[in-house]
Amino acid sequence: MKRMDRNQLAARVARDIKEGAYVNLGIGAPTLIGNYLPKDREIFLHSENGLLGMGPAPAKGQEDWDLINAGKQAVTLLAGGSYFHHGDSFAMMRGGHLDICVLGAFQVSGRGDLANWHTGEPDAIPAVGGAMDLAVGARQVFVMMDHQTKKGEAKIVERCTYPLTAVACVDRIYTDLAVLDVTDRGLCIVEMVDGLTFDELQNVTGAQLLRAA
């Protein structure tokens, strides 16, 4: 059994993003997905700070610091792209206009509760940004994360112990071991990495899994 690395995982998520989709890629690992979107598909990348039709990073020395993404990195604008203010940007996010958002997570529960903004530790300084708006507002919420923590704890759990970002919002989970759909019946396996068995996956997952339909 071989786990996917972050780039392989990004490429796997990118395969599921269709032509014409309006997509927000969360800061951190989901940003990598942009590198793997098929060149023959027109996909509209949205950035919460007021940008639709986001292009790749500029060449070194060509940065314009009035043109940044949500992670405050310099980016470019594709032909046909547009700028808008925060009211419009969050109307796109909260108002169900984005087809897909891809977010990282600390934990996801079996019913799709998401925890990704705060560890809950008493000395941690909380910061939420646009995570809660994306989680409630995008038509489909994808999570991209490692299947377990570095200590080997399950990140897919029966109930989140970290503070929630949103309730029952996640539609699909992509991990280094498997792709899972959150359904009314429970967590359904879409695919697993080669050589992994159902029991092995269940062993490292804190919520009940259902075999592929």
Place this chain on the structure above:
Amino acid sequence: MIDKIKNSTAAALAEVSDGATVMIGGFGTAGMPSELIDALIARGAKDLTIVNNNAGNGEIGLAALLKAKRVKKIICSFPRQADSHHFDALYRAGEIELELVPQGNLACRIEAAGSGIGAIYTPTGFGTKLAEGKETRRIDGRDYVLEFPIRADFALIQAYRGDRWGNLTYRKTARNFGPIMARAARHTIAQVNEVVPLGALDPEVIVTPGIFVQSVVAVPGARRQS
């Protein structure tokens, strides 16, 4: 003749007093009106309530205002960043009050204030710590949280071009909170890269009409570095 142009940032900030609520535009440093913030620091007003998406980056702008200990409370969505050390230190020392607001709720609470709306039901935050103790309501099968407008005495924003009636255009993603904050404050002060004659801005592309702006001050070359 109506002329909202001020000769200096100091003149533009002359009415800001202790205890004021001040919105500051910008997302990180893009659109942050650093030169207006410098003038606010120089003015010496204290016990301020600041509304911004972040809580300062590095040493300039809002970070410098925090470092000068002029801020009693900050309302923001994303205070913790790699270079937010001045905020972090004040917060850990209990010297600043933080109201953490999801970014979209921050935007629509500001929009509500500027639009004369009494309150909003927003789905963002429902079922989370940030909605604890707040009134909720189920509408058409979906759960919402009642949130109230955020209004301000002053808004300090960065725009690109402005004229003497206060009409503004912006540059790229430096637009961010500028247009909505301009509407939510009693007195909006815009620093612009360039003041242009009346009529020079294409009326089809004016983003903020002058009715929302009380003062304009030219700060040429104020383009941000990371």
